[in-house]
Amino acid sequence: MLRKVTECQIPLSLALLEYSNTPIAAIGLSPSQMLLLHHLKSKIPTHSDLLKPHSHSEVPARLRARQDSQKYYFDRSSKSLPDLCPGQSV
Structure with a gap:
């Protein structure tokens, strides 16, 4: 976005507003x-x-569903790490 702003001579505030x-x-x-x-x-x-202002009460549920989906796909390839003992180098 910053590259386009400088190339096209668009004010940064307008770019951030559209973002x-x-x-x-x-x-x-x-x-x-x-x-x-x-x-x-x-x-x-x-x-x-x-x-005009509108209530968006479903936003937390949508965010939670998105986070759950991300967690599911991350956990598919993650592995548990072995336990560490005191004095063991890491």
């Missing part, structure tokens, strides 16, 4: 929606309903 309005694929909500409960107004035309 915070971009939804996270697994959750379906953007960081601004999770923090402020609505989209931030940007240069891209947005429907006025998206700028």
Whole structure:
């Protein structure tokens, strides 16, 4: 993103604004929606309903499901380490 900002002469603040309005694929909500409960107004035309606050009570459940999925795939290839004894070099 920083490379594009410098190449295209776009203000960094606009790039960060669009980044915070971009939804996270697994959750379906953007960081601004999770923090402020609505989209931030940007240069891209947005429907006025998206700028009003909405309750997103399902966000914690979506985050938990995403974390559980990541844990499942990580645990498939992880191994338990042998126990260490006092004085043993590590």
